[in-house]
Ligand SMILES: NC(=O)c1ccc[n+]([C@@H]2O[C@H](COP(=O)([O-])OP(=O)(O)OC[C@H]3O[C@@H](n4cnc5c(N)ncnc54)[C@H](O)[C@@H]3O)[C@@H](O)[C@H]2O)c1
Ligand SMILES: *[C@@H]1O[C@H](CO)[C@@H](O)[C@H](O)[C@H]1NC(C)=O
C-alpha cells in the first residue's frame with residue numbers, strides 16, 4: 001500500500017495511536033502498538049512503528065526485537081477510517097510503499113531478528129506484520145485472519161505472499177477467500193505460529209525466542225522466501241484453478257476475490273518480490289473500486305446502527321438482562337427463544353396449553369439439533385443449552401424476569417389483555433417487548449400505565465438465523481429501555497436498528513413498492529421470469545416473484561391490504577395474485593405459485609403462467625406496452641428499485657428511521673440487497689438524487705402516482721444535495 005505521511009511532528013498530540021519501545025537488560029527491544037480499542041494500524045501507528053524499528057536497529061544495546069500490542073490485543077488490522085484519507089492523498093509525493101519499503105525491507109530485512117508476541121486479535125495488517133517477523137509466539141485464544149476481502153480489498157501488506165508460504169496454499173486460500181479466522185492452537189498446527197504459551201509467559205517466551213534466533217539460529221529464514229510449505233508449481237496451478245471456479249460460482253458479481261487469486265499466483269510463478277509488487281498495484285486499484293467503497297460503507301453503517309441520537313449519547317448503561325420470558329411458542333417465538341438460548345439467556349416459554357407448549361419446545365429443540373447436525377454444536381453443549389429453557393402455562397414464574405417478548409397471534413384484544421396481565425405479574429422494571437408486525441404499540445399498551453417500558457422487537461423469520469432486529473420505539477419508550485434492548489440485540493448477534501412505529505416499520509415499509517413495481521411491469525407486458533432473472537443478476541438472493549412464492553400469497557395479500565389501506569394513493573393494485581389464488585395457488589407451500597415446486601422445493605417456471613398474466617392484463621385494461629418491452633436491464637432494475645428509494649425517503653422524512661445508513665443496513669440484512677452495492681441508499685446516492693427524481697417524474701406521467709417522487713426526494717434533487725442531508729428537514733424526530 002502506497003501512502004504518504006501528512007502529519008507533522010508538531011501535530012503529534014493529535015496522532016491516532018503510536019508505538020512505544022522499551023529496551024531490557026537482555027538486549028531485547030519490546031515495541032508495543034498502542035491504539036485503543038483494537039490497536040488498529042493508522043498511518044501514525046505505521047510510521048511510529050517504523051521509527052521504533054529504526055531506533056532499535058541503530059542502538060547497539062539492542063540485539064533483537066519483540067513486537068506486541070497493548071492490552072492483550074496484537075492488532076485488529078489497518079485503520080479503515082483512514083481509507084478516505086489515503087484515497088485523497090494518493091497524488092501527494094513522495095510516496096512510500098508500506099508493504100515493500102517498510103514491512104519487507106526494514107522489518108523483515110533487518111539485521112536484527114524480530115518475534116511477534118500475539119494475544120487477542122491479529123487480523124489483516126496486524127497478522128501481516130506478524131508474518132513478516134522472524135518468529136511468532138501466541139496464546140491459545142489469539143485470533144488470526146486476513147478478512148480484507150470482506151471490504152472489497154485484498155491483503156495489502158504482503159499477506160497474499162507470506163500466508164501461503166507459512167501455511168500452504170489450500171489453508172491460505174480458505175483463510176483469505178472465506179475471511180476465515182483461526183485460533184492459536186490451530187495456528188500452531190498449520191504452521192502460522194511457532195509456539196503457543198500462556199498469556200503470562202507470552203512476552204518472556206517471545207524475548208527468549210528473539211535472543212535464540214540471534215544466538216543459535218543465525219542466519220534466520222525470512223517468511224517471504226520460505227519454500228517448504230508452498231506447493232509445487234503444477235499442484236499450485238490445480239489448486240488455484242479450483243479456487244477460481246468456486247469463486248466464480250459463489251461470488252459471481254465480485255472481481256476482487258479473483259484478483260486475490262491472481263496476486264497469489266504471481267508470487268508462486270514469478271517469485272515473492274513480483275508478488276508483492278502486483279499485490280500493491282492491485283490493492284491501490286481495488287481501493288478505488290465501487291465494491292470497496294460500498295463494502296466499507298456497510299462496515300461503518302453496521303457499526304453506527306447502534307448509535308442513536310438522544311438515546312445512546314446520554315451516558316446510560318445497559319441493565320443486566322439474564323432471564324427472558326417469551327409468550328407464544330410458534331414459529332417466531334421458538335426462533336427468538338433459540339437465539340436467546342444460544343447466547344446463554346435463561347428463557348421461559350409460555351404457551352396456552354400443554355400440547356402447544358410441547359410443540360413450541362419441540363421447535364426450539366429442532367433448531368438446536370440442526371446446529372448439532374451441522375457440526376456447529378456438540379451434544380454436551382446442546383444439553384446445557386436446552387436446560388436453560390423452561391416451559392410454563394401461567395405467569396407464576398414471571399416475577400423475576402428482566403424482559404418479556406410477546407409473540408402470540410396477531411389479535412389486538414388478546415395482546416391488550418396480555419400486556420395488562422404482564423403489568424400485574426412482572427416487576428415494574430421488566431421490559432415489555434412485542435414482536436407485533438402490524439399492531440400499533442400504543443394500542444397494545446393502551447390498557448397499561450407502562451408505555452415507557454413497552455417496545456417493539458421485530459425479528460425476521462426465522463428469528464434464530466436472520467441477522468436484523470428492528471427495535472421499534474414509541475414517543476413514550478424510555479431511552480433506558482432502548483439501550484437495554486440494543487444490548488440484548490448485540491448479545492444475540494443481531495444487528496439492531498432503532499425505528500419509529502408505522503405500518504411495516506422501516507424494512508417492510510420501504511420495500512412494499514418492490515413487488516408492486518414488478519407486478520406493474522408484468523401488467524404492462526414484461527415477463528415474470530425475466531424480471532426475476534434480472535433482479536437476481538443484480539444481486540438480490542431471489543426475484544420478487546420467487547419471493548412472493550416463498551412468503552406465500554395469503555401473507556402477501558394480507559400485508560398488501562395494509563399498505564392499500566394506509567397509502568392508497570401510491571399503491572399499485574395488480575389482479576395477478578388473486579387470479580392465481582383462484583387457481584388454488586398459494587406459493588411455495590402449495591407447490592404452486594409463480595413457479596412450480598417439486599418435492600425438493602426446487603422451482604421451475606410454469607408455462608401456464610402466461611394464461612393468468614393475460615387475464616390480469618385484460619382485467620386491468622393494460623396491454624403490452626411496446627416501450628416497456630424494449631427496456632434494458634438497467635431500466636428494469638431502476639423501475640423496480642427507485643420506488644423503494646422513494647419510500648425510503650418518506651421513512652426518513654417521517655423520522656421513522658434517523659439515518660440513511662440504517663436503511664442501508666435494513667435493506668441488506670432485511671431484504672438481501674447486495675452488500676457490495678453498499679445498501680439501497682448508498683446505491684441510490686451513487687446514481688444521483690436528481691437522476692432518480694427525474695426518472696420517477698417521467699414514469700409517473702405514464703404510469704401514475706405509484707412512481708410520484710415524494711417531497712423529501714424532490715427537495716434534495718432540486719438542490720443537488722445528498723439524501724442523508726438534513727438541512728431542509730425541520731420536522732422533529734421521534
Ligand atoms: N412467523 C412469521 O413469519 C410471521 C409473519 C407475519 C407475522 N407474524 C407475527 O408473529 C406473531 C407470532 O407469529 P407466529 O408465526 O409465531 O404465530 P403462531 O401462530 O405460529 O404462534 C403463536 C403462538 O402463540 C400462542 N399463544 C397465543 N396466546 C398466547 C398467550 N396468551 N400466552 C402464550 N402463548 C400464546 C399460540 O398458542 C401459538 O402457538 C404474530 O403476531 C404474527 O402476526 C409472524
Ligand atoms: C453481475 O453479474 C452478472 C452475471 O452473473 C452480470 O451480468 C452483471 O453485469 C454483473 N453486474 C455487475 C455490476 O457487476
Ligand SMILES: *[C@@H]1O[C@H](CO)[C@@H](O)[C@H](O)[C@H]1NC(C)=O
Pocket residue numbers: 411412413414417
Ligand atoms: C382475539 O382475542 C380475544 C381475547 O382473547 C378473543 O376473545 C377473540 O376471539 C380473538 N379474536 C380472534 C379473531 O381470534
Ligand SMILES: CC(=O)N[C@H]1CO[C@H](CO)[C@@H](O)[C@@H]1O
Pocket residue numbers: 332406407408434435436437438457458459460461
Ligand atoms: C409478533 C411479531 O412480531 N411478529 C413479527 C415477528 O417477526 C416476524 C418476522 O418478520 C414478523 O413477520 C412478524 O411480523
